[in-house]
Amino acid sequence: xxxKKIPYKIYLSxxxxxxxxxxxxxxxxxxxxxxxxxxxxxxxxxxxLEGVFCKxxxxxxxxxxxxxxxxxxxxxxxxxxxxPSPLVRAYCLEEKLDTPAKIYYKFEGNNxxxxxxxxxxxxxxxxxxxQGLTGVTTETGAGQWGTALSxxxxxxxxxxxxxxxxxxxxxxxxxREVMKVYGASVTPSPSETTEVGRKILAxxxxxxxxLGCAISEAVEAAVSTPGYRxxxxxxxxxxxxxxxxxxxxxKTALDKYGVKPDVVIGCAGGGSNLGGLIAxxxxxxxxxxxxxxxxxxxxxxxxxxxxGAYRYDFCDTGMVCPLAKMYTLxxxxxxxxxxxxxxxxxxxxxVLSQLYDDGLMEAVAVKQTDVFAAxxxxxxxxxxxxxxxxxxxxxxxxxxxxxxxxxGEEKTILFGLTGTxxxxxxxYGKFHGGEMHNFAPTDEDIARSLxxxxxxx
Amino acid sequence: xxxKKIPYKIYLSxxxxxxxxxxxxxxxxxxxxxxxxxxxxxxxxxxxLEGVFCKxxxxxxxxxxxxxxxxxxxxxxxxxxxxPSPLVRAYCLEEKLDTPAKIYYKFEGNNxxxxxxxxxxxxxxxxxxxQGLTGVTTETGAGQWGTALSxxxxxxxxxxxxxxxxxxxxxxxxxREVMKVYGASVTPSPSETTEVGRKILAxxxxxxxxLGCAISEAVEAAVSTPGYRxxxxxxxxxxxxxxxxxxxxxKTALDKYGVKPDVVIGCAGGGSNLGGLIAxxxxxxxxxxxxxxxxxxxxxxxxxxxxGAYRYDFCDTGMVCPLAKMYTLxxxxxxxxxxxxxxxxxxxxxVLSQLYDDGLMEAVAVKQTDVFAAxxxxxxxxxxxxxxxxxxxxxxxxxxxxxxxxxGEEKTILFGLTGTxxxxxxxYGKFHGGEMHNFAPTDEDIARSLxxxxxxx
Numbered sequence: 001x002x003x004k005k006i007p008y009k010i011y012l013s014x015x016x017x018x019x020x021x022x023x024x025x026x027x028x029x030x031x032x033x034x035x036x037x038x039x040x041x042x043x044x045x046x047x048x049l050e051g052v053f054c055k056x057x058x059x060x061x062x063x064x065x066x067x068x069x070x071x072x073x074x075x076x077x078x079x080x081x082x083x084p085s086p087l088v089r090a091y092c093l094e095e096k097l098d099t100p101a102k103i104y105y106k107f108e109g110n111n112x113x114x115x116x117x118x119x120x121x122x123x124x125x126x127x128x129x130x131q132g133l134t135g136v137t138t139e140t141g142a143g144q145w146g147t148a149l150s151x152x153x154x155x156x157x158x159x160x161x162x163x164x165x166x167x168x169x170x171x172x173x174x175x176r177e178v179m180k181v182y183g184a185s186v187t188p189s190p191s192e193t194t195e196v197g198r199k200i201l202a203x204x205x206x207x208x209x210x211l212g213c214a215i216s217e218a219v220e221a222a223v224s225t226p227g228y229r230x231x232x233x234x235x236x237x238x239x240x241x242x243x244x245x246x247x248x249x250x251k252t253a254l255d256k257y258g259v260k261p262d263v264v265i266g267c268a269g270g271g272s273n274l275g276g277l278i279a280x281x282x283x284x285x286x287x288x289x290x291x292x293x294x295x296x297x298x299x300x301x302x303x304x305x306x307x308g309a310y311r312y313d314f315c316d317t318g319m320v321c322p323l324a325k326m327y328t329l330x331x332x333x334x335x336x337x338x339x340x341x342x343x344x345x346x347x348x349x350x351v352l353s354q355l356y357d358d359g360l361m362e363a364v365a366v367k368q369t370d371v372f373a374a375x376x377x378x379x380x381x382x383x384x385x386x387x388x389x390x391x392x393x394x395x396x397x398x399x400x401x402x403x404x405x406x407x408g409e410e411k412t413i414l415f416g417l418t419g420t421x422x423x424x425x426x427x428y429g430k431f432h433g434g435e436m437h438n439f440a441p442t443d444e445d446i447a448r449s450l451x452x453x454x455x456x457x
Numbered sequence: 458x459x460x461k462k463i464p465y466k467i468y469l470s471x472x473x474x475x476x477x478x479x480x481x482x483x484x485x486x487x488x489x490x491x492x493x494x495x496x497x498x499x500x501x502x503x504x505x506l507e508g509v510f511c512k513x514x515x516x517x518x519x520x521x522x523x524x525x526x527x528x529x530x531x532x533x534x535x536x537x538x539x540x541p542s543p544l545v546r547a548y549c550l551e552e553k554l555d556t557p558a559k560i561y562y563k564f565e566g567n568n569x570x571x572x573x574x575x576x577x578x579x580x581x582x583x584x585x586x587x588q589g590l591t592g593v594t595t596e597t598g599a600g601q602w603g604t605a606l607s608x609x610x611x612x613x614x615x616x617x618x619x620x621x622x623x624x625x626x627x628x629x630x631x632x633r634e635v636m637k638v639y640g641a642s643v644t645p646s647p648s649e650t651t652e653v654g655r656k657i658l659a660x661x662x663x664x665x666x667x668l669g670c671a672i673s674e675a676v677e678a679a680v681s682t683p684g685y686r687x688x689x690x691x692x693x694x695x696x697x698x699x700x701x702x703x704x705x706x707x708k709t710a711l712d713k714y715g716v717k718p719d720v721v722i723g724c725a726g727g728g729s730n731l732g733g734l735i736a737x738x739x740x741x742x743x744x745x746x747x748x749x750x751x752x753x754x755x756x757x758x759x760x761x762x763x764x765g766a767y768r769y770d771f772c773d774t775g776m777v778c779p780l781a782k783m784y785t786l787x788x789x790x791x792x793x794x795x796x797x798x799x800x801x802x803x804x805x806x807x808v809l810s811q812l813y814d815d816g817l818m819e820a821v822a823v824k825q826t827d828v829f830a831a832x833x834x835x836x837x838x839x840x841x842x843x844x845x846x847x848x849x850x851x852x853x854x855x856x857x858x859x860x861x862x863x864x865g866e867e868k869t870i871l872f873g874l875t876g877t878x879x880x881x882x883x884x885y886g887k888f889h890g891g892e893m894h895n896f897a898p899t900d901e902d903i904a905r906s907l908x909x910x911x912x913x914x
Contacts, residue, residue, distance in 0.1 A: 007471040008537035014464040080465035081549070081840040092538065092612075110567050112842040112877070154837045155549075174631070177882040180889055181836055379638055380611045383538040385569040420569070422879040425631040428638055 008091060010253040012084040018248040019071055021241045023060075024279045024351060026067035027286040030358055032237070032350035033325035035061075036312060041456060044322045051223060052230050056127040060238040069241060071123075078122045078155065082111035083245070087253040088417075092381040094401070101404035103397060104261070105417040106250040106277060107384065112178070113148035115387065115419030116273050117233050120242035121148035124231040125156050134227030135159025139189065139214030141269075142168055142342035142389065143175030144419055145233030146186065154182035159228075163189040163217045165344070167208035167337045175423050189214035196220050196318035208337040211270075211345045216318025234270025235315060235324070235349050243276025250414065251280045261292060261414035263400060267392035268296040268305065268363070269342050271349030277416040278361075285360065294361040295400075296352065297392040299371070300440040302335040304328055304348045305356055305363035307446055312456035313347055323454060326353040329441070330449030336439035339368060342389045346449075364396060367438045371395050372431040375421065387419035388427055465548060467710040469541035475705040476528055478698045480517075481736045481808060483524035484743040487815055489694070489807035490782035492518075493769060498913060501779045508680060509687050513584040517695040526698060528580075535579045535612065539568035540702070544710040545874075549838040551858070558861035560854060561718070562874040563707040563734060564841065569635070570605035572844065572876030573730050574690050577699035578605035581688040582613050591684030592616025596646065596671030598726075599625055599799035599846065600632030601876055602690030607639035616685075617641040620648065620674045622801070624665035624794045632880050646671035653677050653775035665794040668727075668802045673775025691727025692772060692781070692806050700733025707871065708737045718749060718871035720857060724849035725753040725762065725820070726799050728806030734873040735818075742817065751818040752857075753809065754849040756828070757897040759792040761785055761805045762813055762820035764903055769913035770804055780911060783810040786898070787906030793896035796825060799846045803906075821853060824895045828852050829888040832878065844876040845884055 025031060034043040049058040060069060071079075090103040108116035128136050135158055140146025146162040153160035162184050169176065169188035176186045189209050190197040196216040200207065207213070215232070222230035233239065254261065264281055266274035274296055284290040296305055304327045314331040315321040328347040335344045348356075355361045368388075375391035377398070378384070386394060397415040404411050421428065430436045441449075482488060491500040506515040517526060528536075547560040565573035585593050592615055597603030603619040610617035619641050626633065626645035633643045646666050647654040653673040657664065664670070672689070679687035690696065711718065721738055723731035731753055741747040753762055761784045771788040772778040785804040792801045805813075812818045825845075832848035834855070835841070843851060854872040861868050878885065887893045898906075 008534075009471070011468045014466070077465075077548075091534075112836065112840055112879075114879075151840060155840070174879070174882040177886045177889075178842060178879075181833055181842060181885055183837070376638055379569065380640070383569055383608060383612070385635060385638060422569075422571075422631070422635075425634040429634045432634075432637055 004091065006089050006257050009086040009088050010257070011086055012249060012253055014080055016252060017076065017079065017084050018245055019076065020068040021071055022244040022248055022279050022283060023063065023067055023069060023241050024244070024283055025064035025237065027283045028354065030354055031064045032354045035322040035324055036456065038319065038323050038454065052219060054127045054131050054133065054229050056131070057124060057238050060241055061236060072126065075122055075126050082118065084249050085110060087250055090382055093378060096381045097398065097401050097405065099401040099405040100408060100410045101401040102410065102412045103401055104254070104414045106246055107417045108246060109384065109387070109417065109420035113144055113151055114422060115144035115148065116243060116246055116276065117145045117148035118151060119245055120233060120239045120272065121145070121152040123242045125149065125152035125158055128229055128231070129156045129158050133229055135161065136229055136231045137161045137218040137222040138231050138233065139163045139211060139218045141165045141211045141344050143172050143423060144342065146184065147175060147178050149231065150179040150182035150184035153184065160184040161221060162186045163191065163214040165189055165209040165211060165214050171426050172423050189217050191217060194220045196320060200317060207334070210317060210334045212317035212331050215316035216320050219316065219320050234272035234345065235347065237351060239272045240275035240349060240351055243272050244279040246273065246276040246416065247279040247281060250277065259412060260290070262411040263293040263295060263413050265295045265297060265393050265396045265400070265413065265415040267343060267389050267416065267418060268298045268348065268352070269389065270345045271352040273416050273418045275349050275352055282355065282360065295396055296356070296361060296363040297396040298363060298365050299339060299343050299392065300365045300367050300438065301339040302329065302344050303365040304346060306365045309450050310353060310357050311453050313453050315347060323456060324350050326350050327356065329446055330452055332452050333449040338437055338439055343392065366392055366395050369431065369436055369438055372428065372436060374398050384417070385421045386417060387421045388424050390418040393417070461548065463546050463714050466543040466545050467714070468543055469706060469710055471537055473709060474533065474536065474541050475702055476533065477525040478528055479701040479705060479736050479740060480520065480524055480526060480698050481701070481740055482521035482694065484740045485811065487811055488521045489811045492779040492781055493913065495776065495780050495911065509676060511584045511588050511590065511686050513588070514581060514695050517698055518693060529583065532580055532583050539575065541706050542567060544707055547839055550835060553838045554855065554858050554862065556858040556862045557865060557867045558858040559867065559869045560858055561871045563703055564874045565703060566841065566844070566874065566877035570601055570608055571879060572601035572605065573700060573703055573733065574602045574605035575608060576702055577690060577696045577729065578602070578609040580699045582606065582609035582615055585686055585688070586613045586615050590686055592618065593686055593688045594618045594675040594679040595688050595690065596620045596668060596675045598622045598668045598801050600629050600880060601799065603641065603643065604632060604635050606688065607636040607641035610641065611639035618678060619643045620646040620671040622646055622666040622668060622671050628883050629880050646674050648674060651677045653777060657774060664791070667774060667791045669774035669788050672773035673777050676773065676777050691729035691802065692804065694808060696729045697732035697806060697808055700729050701736040703730065703733040703873065704736040704738060707734065716869060717747070719868040720750040720752060720870050722752045722754060722850050722853045722857070722870065722872040724800060724846050724873065724875060725755045725805065725809070726846065727802045728809040730873050730875045732806050732809055739812065739817065752853055753813070753818060753820040754853040755820060755822050756796060756800050756849060757822045757824050757895065758796040759786065759801050759803070760822040761803060763822045766907050767810060767814050768910050770910050772804060780913060781807050783807050784813065786903055787909055789909050790906040795894055795896055800849065823849055823852050826888065826893055826895055829885065829893060831855050841874070842878045843874060844878045845881050847875040850874070
């Protein structure tokens with residue numbers, strides 16, 4: 001390779017780090033549908049939400065018109081421990097694929113939580129602390145969010161109780177241990193510690209759990225413990241707001257070099273990474289200033305965009321949460337336990353759901369073994385061992401770059417590399433050992449689950 | 458915290474990345490003693506060494522007068538995947554310790570190998586590839602070196618056979634798995650696959666192995682396989698040469714801000730990180746241009762500097778390697794298996810041994826539980842979960858900063874944060890569970906081991 005005009009890694013200086021988060025909803029003509037109170041079917045009020053969430057976060061959750069929110073200095077100081085994160089030009093991958101495409105990825109894995117989740121964790125913990133709360137509860141699937149929240153709470157001196165989806169709890173013992181280093185308590189979900197947990201266990205003995213179950217337990221624990229609130233690592237508008245720092249940094253870095261992506265690709269579970277990465281680009285598209293293609297990549301085992309319905313549904317299995325309008329497989333949907341990593345949530349961010357429904361974004365579902373093959377190909381040329389979640393985006397980016405090889409198009413591809421796979425080596429081992437399989441729900445599975453949706457629309 | 462003049466993280470641009478390695482030996486008045494042929498007790502010739510090591514690396518090993526070696530472009534390209542590495546100002550740690558000291562650390566953990574080892578792995582793999590070899594063999598203790606070499610070989614398409622110290626092989630199953638992702642074969646050592654392994658197993662049945670055993674096996678495998686050479690991750694002069702990039706980057710970054718460290722601290726097992734970190738600073742000291750304090754931090758369980766002898770010894774347990782003059786506990790010394798992490802080598806780099814013997818460097822031995830307590834304190838305020846090895850340096854830096862709190866001195870402390878502890882969570886778990894103990898050899902243990910040293914001096 002010859003010397004490059006664009007460096008392998010573009011690092012913004014700390015001065016160039018965004019001082020505001022961008023609220024994509026402000027530029028949406030069709031606003032995402034409001035959260036509904038399941039009892040009254042009326043939009044949730046701030047007062048109702050403040051029993052579950054911190055006051056400041058409720059304000060962010062409900063605000064669909066303020067375009068920018070200032071990032072408090074304390075949060076920016078914390079961000080500086082691991083941000084700005086690098087935007088990497090994937091020269092080695094391009095060469096390996098022999099493609100005329102130019103591939104960039106925004107790498108969010110260079111922190112101990114191993115993912116982008118820390119961006120919202122510190123924000124949510126900060127507002128809880130500022131409100132004078134004692135602690136927070138949450139759920140975690142693959143473990144990134146729980147680790148991130150543990151780190152943020154450890155830093156601020158806030159109690160942290162994590163309900164961890166049981167199959168991840170068992171598959172990823174080291175994740176539990178990291179959370180403990182940062183002082184969190186970790187309970188496998190469903191558990192006997194909550195009413196909703198006991199109910200789910202009675203109904204589905206031996207269940208390996210789901211994010212939906214764990215959310216129900218964490219919410220119950222929060223509302224029944226004085227001085228506690230619940231925090232969530234994805235799906236919510238506030239989380240996408242905090243995660244906009246990913247896209248804002250990526251865009252600033254690309255702008256510095258006069259680069260404009262043709263297509264922006266992200267993995268999608270609840271939508272936190274994808275929503276954050278695309279935010280400023282989608283904003284330009286919504287305002288008619290530029291055009292981009294956006295691709296959400298989801299697992300074939302949990303295909304909410306590509307096979308779900310755009311309906312009001314509960315975010316949790318226990319049906320204790322407000323109703324959100326979203327692409328959903330039904331809150332009773334539990335993805336195959338053999339699926340490694342996260343992206344196992346039955347629904348999708350309301351913001352992203354509306355954009356997808358408006359035809360502003362594409363979605364594709366991919367098979368697990370293809371994802372791990374892409375992960376390994378990537379690791380060997382780019383060095384980084386990617387998280388299985390992130391590897392969904394890697395696979396889609398590689399496929400796009402291969403199409404460019406066929407057509408000769410010099411497309412610029414930007415994708416989100418949300419994290420590292422250091423805690424996913426059981427899954428990598430299964431892949432190597434030929435013990436990894438592909439699962440997808442049948443049409444009947446999905447129809448059965450969707451039939452249970454609340455009758456709202 | 459207010460806005461800072463010096464950023465939290467100083468990233469050099471890729472253009473500022475060093476284009477040469479610095480050979481500290483060129484500035485040493487007392488050169489490190491040469492390797493000796495154990496049969497003749499004469500200095501090893503290039504021809505003799507080339508049966509074990511690549512030609513180019515032998516030239517680097519023997520050259521004690523050329524101050525700079527150009528880094529080949531291919532290696533610089535690889536470096537750009539994860540370098541320049543950040544120099545971090547530990548503002549949060551300073552605040553937590555309430556110290557007037559200014560603490561900086563050079564963080565080498567932001568790559569999948571999780572440590573600085575990749576700096577020499579890519580260099581050694583590159584020269585092997587350029588010589589037209591088929592593959593390389595090596596040993597690994599904690600697993601960082603094996604992972605690093607696997608990554609380098611995976612990138613260049615070179616076979617890689619790793620002998621992994623048995624207790625690490627068992628304690629760190631995920632390390633094995635990462636190496637396999639990168640295409641390496643991994644054998645627990647001592648093994649039945651080599652003559653020397655079978656001999657050691659017969660003599661010490663049930664041994665959990667040591668780096669010294671694993672080196673013997675890897676060397677035997679290399680010399681008995683056509684097209685193979687042996688590579689080593691520490692101790693050797695060539696390794697310290699490659700690792701000088703750590704110190705060169707750190708010094709360039711500090712110089713940009715007009716900062717001069719008073720004390721430079723690094724953990725020391727075989728000496729690769731410490732030798733690399735201190736190189737350009739020690740060079741200034743040797744040339745009389747500046748003065749610095751240097752502190753080597755070693756585990757109390759394997760205290761080669763503080764309790765060993767400066768003598769000619771074998772680098773390996775099987776006594777198949779050349780003799781090196783170094784601070785050593787004796788090649789038969791096997792540190793307690795309860796000691797977590799690396800730094801378990803019985804000897805120390807000849808370069809560092811000579812500097813220490815000349816009074817140019819200090820050394821301190823620390824207890825394992827103190828190391829993990831420092832690691833956890835660091836993780837909670839600086840975010841990064843440190844490797845146990847690196848945490849030896851953290852502990853010494855914290856102790857130095859606490860002394861500054863007592864005396865009011867505003868010292869500038871630079872330490873090497875060699876890597877991350879993502880694969881060390883079994884050890885962290887033991888620490889939390891109160892199951893971690895401190896071991897140190899008795900004087901009799903060391904005397905018995907030293908009595909076996911070859912009679913050379």
